[in-house]
Amino acid sequence: MGKKEERLMAFIDILKIKNYIPIRDLANMLKVSEMTIRRDLKILESQNIVKNIDGVIIYDPMDSSLREESQYDFNAELDKQFKKKSNIGKYAASLIEDGDIIMIDTGTTTQHIISNINPSINITALSYNINILTELRKNPNIKNPNIKILFAGGYYYPNTQMFASVQGVKFIEGIRATKAFLSAAGVHEELGLTCRNSYEVATKKAVINSSIKRILLVDSTKFGVIRSEYFCDLDDIDEIVTDSKISEEWKNLLKEKNIKLHICN
Numbered sequence: 001m002g003k004k005e006e007r008l009m010a011f012i013d014i015l016k017i018k019n020y021i022p023i024r025d026l027a028n029m030l031k032v033s034e035m036t037i038r039r040d041l042k043i044l045e046s047q048n049i050v051k052n053i054d055g056v057i058i059y060d061p062m063d064s065s066l067r068e069e070s071q072y073d074f075n076a077e078l079d080k081q082f083k084k085k086s087n088i089g090k091y092a093a094s095l096i097e098d099g100d101i102i103m104i105d106t107g108t109t110t111q112h113i114i115s116n117i118n119p120s121i122n123i124t125a126l127s128y129n130i131n132i133l134t135e136l137r138k139n140p141n142i143k144n145p146n147i148k149i150l151f152a153g154g155y156y157y158p159n160t161q162m163f164a165s166v167q168g169v170k171f172i173e174g175i176r177a178t179k180a181f182l183s184a185a186g187v188h189e190e191l192g193l194t195c196r197n198s199y200e201v202a203t204k205k206a207v208i209n210s211s212i213k214r215i216l217l218v219d220s221t222k223f224g225v226i227r228s229e230y231f232c233d234l235d236d237i238d239e240i241v242t243d244s245k246i247s248e249e250w251k252n253l254l255k256e257k258n259i260k261l262h263i264c265n
Contacts (some may be wrong), residue, residue, distance in 0.1 A: 107183030
């Protein structure tokens with residue numbers, strides 16, 4: 001992550017603690033000019049994360065995007081963009097090859113991978129979510145068994161159905177995978193990939209660091225979005241699977257970054 005991106009994340013972290021701060025005070029805290037803060041402010045204002053009222057920057061928790069973040073519920077999210085997510089998951093499953101060791105991230109899109117895995121291939125799959133584990137156990141290949149399951153446990157978070165712990169992270173760090181299938185709540189050119197919950201970050205980073213190929217599964221509504229918790233740069237991703245609504249601007253950007261793009265109809 002570059003200096004600008006680090007500064008923007010620090011900008012958000014300070015506001016989450018203080019709720020509001022004068023531009024001058026924030027500039028002093030971050031040891032930059034007020035002009036720099038005003039440039040950064042425009043980026044965050046465009047994402048409806050903050051407001052500038054007479055030189056005072058206000059973190060706005062009543063903004064609709066932030067309300068969505070605080071009220072995230074896994075089961076409710078399953079119904080949103082269902083067809084797009086299902087198609088993305090199906091396409092992602094086609095990228096899995098015989099002998100692969102895969103890691104499957106938390107999310108309502110990654111869940112759709114499991115039922116579409118080629119029944120003739122042998123793989124090892126690591127997960128840390130009850131929904132992913134349930135889908136893996138339901139897969140008929142388990143009886144063969146063509147799919148070997150690894151699970152990283154920890155404390156259970158019902159809103160995402162994820163398990164997370166220091167021990168779980170260490171377990172993931174001890175595994176090496178050929179492919180990681182990742183999810184994100186936001187994908188931004190400058191601020192990278194973000195999620196809603198701080199407890200997701202360490203696990204996602206461990207998965208990224210333990211995998212040869214990192215494949216991001218997101219529907220097109222996630223592009224240009226920033227959530228509060230950063231976990232990697234856009235450049236850390238090798239491939240992206242998304243739907244046909246992705247903009248030409250994003251297509252060109254990903255091409256410039258040599259990130260392979262898979263588009264599902």
